[in-house]
Amino acid sequence: MNQQHVLGIDIGGSGIKGAIVDLQSGEFVGERFRIPTPEESTPVNVAGVVAQIVEHFAAELGDGPIGVTFPAIVQHGVTLSAANVDKSWINAPAQQILTEHVGRPVALVNDADAAGLAEVKYGAAKDVDGLVIITTLGTGIGTALVHNGVLIPNSELGHIEIDGHDAESQAAASAKTRDGLSLSEYIPRLQRYYETLEALLVPDLIVVGGGISKKADKFLPKLTLRTPIVAAELRNQAGIVGAAWIAANS
Numbered sequence: 001m002n003q004q005h006v007l008g009i010d011i012g013g014s015g016i017k018g019a020i021v022d023l024q025s026g027e028f029v030g031e032r033f034r035i036p037t038p039e040e041s042t043p044v045n046v047a048g049v050v051a052q053i054v055e056h057f058a059a060e061l062g063d064g065p066i067g068v069t070f071p072a073i074v075q076h077g078v079t080l081s082a083a084n085v086d087k088s089w090i091n092a093p094a095q096q097i098l099t100e101h102v103g104r105p106v107a108l109v110n111d112a113d114a115a116g117l118a119e120v121k122y123g124a125a126k127d128v129d130g131l132v133i134i135t136t137l138g139t140g141i142g143t144a145l146v147h148n149g150v151l152i153p154n155s156e157l158g159h160i161e162i163d164g165h166d167a168e169s170q171a172a173a174s175a176k177t178r179d180g181l182s183l184s185e186y187i188p189r190l191q192r193y194y195e196t197l198e199a200l201l202v203p204d205l206i207v208v209g210g211g212i213s214k215k216a217d218k219f220l221p222k223l224t225l226r227t228p229i230v231a232a233e234l235r236n237q238a239g240i241v242g243a244a245w246i247a248a249n250s
């Protein structure tokens with residue numbers, strides 16, 4: 001295997017996606033491969049699907065680690081939370097389960113941490129000094145804190161309490177859909193969320209990812225913040241790219 005080429009896998013609520021990433025450019029080498037997330041998405045069932053994805057790319061892989069993202073707190077390979085996923089992940093030795101199923105080393109990382117690092121290494125926050133907060137607006141709100149290129153993992157700032165609510169329950173993209181909001185009705189919730197992050201952490205740059213960031217030009221200019229706020233650049237590739245980068249660099 002070319003050591004520049006590493007497999008990244010993104011475990012999401014509806015699909016598990018993998019691709020080989022060229023770490024020089026941060027781009028995919030060949031096609032992405034996706035399998036739907038099993039209905040009963042326990043660690044063992046998901047690990048079985050991850051193994052199928054690894055098998056799909058086996059001919060292109062060496063012995064090095066692969067990177068895998070998961071949408072929960074991941075500390076030293078153990079998943080500690082399960083905000084929008086099967087509760088059986090809480091306290092599961094997930095990295096070990098995955099390693100056993102795929103038969104090679106796995107670096108397991110929070111999904112937003114992976115996406116955030118990808119934006120810092122290859123995307124919207126490339127070469128930005130100081131504190132960058134990368135947020136993903138989706139089913140939940142994922143966040144990554146990166147200071148001078150170094151990730152501070154598991155920031156979980158989607159769950160800060162704002163006006164008596166878990167922030168993601170109001171400001172995630174899923175809350176917009178759930179409450180039937182137009183973009184202009186949703187913008188005040190984003191304003192409230194990002195002004196709170198800004199007041200708490202005084203970042204140098206905020207990056208906004210997740211599917212809704214495709215429409216970033218329609219809502220980012222309407223936010224009133226001191227901090228520059230920009231759309232993510234790697235779109236739905238960020239998790240896979242960041243996972244591969246972390247596998248090669250941890």
Ligand code: BGC
Binds near residue numbers: 072111136142
């Ligand atoms: C979880 C985070 C995750 C985010 C995005 C939140 O509900 O707590 O761990 O990064 O959703 O998937």
